[in-house]
Amino acid sequence: AQSVTQLGSHVSVSEGALVLLRCNYSSSVPPYLFWYVQYPNQGLQLLLKYTTGATLVKGINGFEAEFKKSETSFHLTKPSAHMSDAAEYFCALANDYKLSFGAGTTVTVRA
């Protein structure tokens, strides 16, 4: 069975500090992995995705994630948090067309 686990339902960071959101997956086949973000009152927006090839993936708004097969992880980072990064973030794994999501991590940014 394929599954995704996000560690930490809430993360609070200071503006300018590192943002680190953790995601671990379980998959019997090479995974396609995604990070989506949901800003207040908006839909899910794709931040970045990993399919094959380079394991360090760069996305929009300064975010990046690294696929580590040995650790079955796909953690999301941003070097310097901005107030506009306050949102809920979802890690997801694709099984053909079907996405399996983690429970989500809400990020709060302190001034």
Added chain:
Amino acid sequence: EAGVTQFPSHSVIEKGQTVTLRCDPISGHDNLYWYRRVMGKEIKFLLHFVKESKQDESGMPNNRFLAERTGGTYSTLKVQPAELEDSGVYFCASSPGYTDTQYFGPGTRLTVL
């Protein structure tokens, strides 16, 4: 290019009533998906259309839920009769091909009282 749109954005109904949610995918996207998030839990897959055909409805909770996609364009999801546990946010997504990135709509928040 317009994104995926969903209507209504919010719906509050009484238990036992009927509600119909609508999704308009991105133009030209043959693949349309419905997902649901209940009470802060994971977002769960409900079903997948390719054009007007249902390819996979393995995630539909029960036979109170009926999804259609008229002419391969917009899709509706009807809940009849609604129960309390149906409350949640219903997301629609679309993609050109089934392995392509899925683009999500803003969701419909359904509250059943």
